[in-house]
Amino acid sequence: MAISKIAIVVVTYNREMLLRRCIEALRRQHYAWDKLFVINNGSTDGTKAWLDSQDDMEVIHQMNTGGAGGFYSGIKYAVEKNYDYIWVMDDDVMASEDALEQMMLAAELVPDFSFLCSKVNSTDGIIMNVPNIDNTRSKYNYPLWGEYAEHGLIRVSSSTFVSVLINARHVQKAGLPIRDFFIWGDDIDFTNRLSRQAPGYMVGKSKVVHLRSNPSFPSLVTEVDKQRIAMHFYNIRNNIYIGRKHKRRVELMMDTLHYGKIAIASAFTRNGWYKLGVYMKGFWAGLFFNPTIVYPNQKL
Template sequence: MNFQKVAAVIVTYNRKELLQQALDSIKNQTYKVNQIFVVNNNSNDGTKEYLDSLEDIVVIHMKENLGGAGGFHYGVKAAAESANDFIWIMDDDAIASAEALSELMKASNKLNDDKISWGFLCSKVMNDLKEPMNLPVISKKISESGYPRWSKYIENSIVEVDKSTFVSVLVKKEIVRKLGLPIKEMFIWGDDTEYTWRISNKYPCFFVGNSQIIHRRMNGKSLSIILEDSAVRLPWYSLLIRNNTYNFKKHGNRLETLKYFLINILLCLKILIKAKDRKIYRVWIQLKGMMKSFTFNPKIKFPD
């Protein structure tokens, strides 16, 4: 395997113990990570002091919590301006198996051998019970035969995908420099979908089944404004709707955008029927996100 330099980028906020586990898993990779960038989103749980005690990582302390989107924007920017070839984007609660990066690099070599100019590679993500989480979206792109081409490398546990989450995504630095950085204005939810979708619209991208990650997310359930019981997270659903609508408008088509808009209108009715409490407040959050989506149009920024 030809050695190429990989920079890992992690964004963290008030999850010091999980962050320690994530960093340990990165440092123990069989394919050694060349440099680790950690963006601390103004944590107040001792994370700053812990990170400042480490000498083998690059720490970027934010003065305020910019959300995952803001953190990844600045982390990927720093990595793209460094002397590395690849950027491995990771969550602070993602525990990588020892071979996770090695398998991504093996997949890279396989695709390179076939002269495939790929955009990103993502890992298989599971919870502690080995149940699937954060599943990527299988590509709908069509081969010359007229059939979907996602299964071309299935015997190598490689599947073509169009969208992924930032739990474990490997991207070439040259791609970042060409297509820009994650959108910091999204704050949270949908920024990873936008970024990976942006890349897959230009380059084929792949899920690598042999690269495995345990995602120790505190809330392992899928997002639902009807069931959400966190007073902190509930207002963020307006950002989810705004960001996802932007994603469909920017990278999808009119039919997909209209369908998503109608789904959110119907969701307002479901909230009134199924939500246990704060029904009017939840509907207001939905409508707020839909209204914001009409004017939300952030500018893509690039590394220096």
């Protein structure tokens, strides 16, 4: 395998201590990477001062544009700087020392790929941030998801930005993450577009731990933090958009029924009427949300 230039992109906001742990884990990687870019989304804690004191990374300070805006900036910058692969993650991800090495070994096994993602566990060892299986079928009409199963690779159609290695050349055709998503779903939409260019794979031997305070799947029904309830507007709006763009009509109809159940269930929980209002606002916005996809080196 030819020597490739590898950039790492970490997006952070007001989590200095977690960011420090994330960066230290990256510094201990067995496989050598070339450049670390940290996108600081307008942090107001000690993050900026600490980042400015580090000399082994390039920092981009910007206003808070959400995780989506951060990954848009970092991936755009790395692609336009001609890095071959871009390893992206949030600031609360702890990569095992061979996480990158295992993904690069996997890269040697497959003829082409658009992205590779790690196996993600919670702090208590439960699998989370599970990617979506790619159900593309072979000429004999069997799903291809297990074509490299003997190597611990599973073919997937989309993944969250919790340790994803992106093949930069496919970003040229797929476009960048949509910054207008703000939070939630930008990674699923982006990797869906990538996997249309070439397969994506989960690398079972590449392992990371996600230090999220609440490892449960995000849900408006179970959300108790009123500030977080308001943020579910983006979750609902963006998922409606993703369904419109990436799913078949029958799947979209099933999703609509599912969202209806969520709306009804939310109404009978604490802050139920407020949740229902957020849901209706997000659902309506998702029907008309049509953000522009930006491509690397595109003049804006």
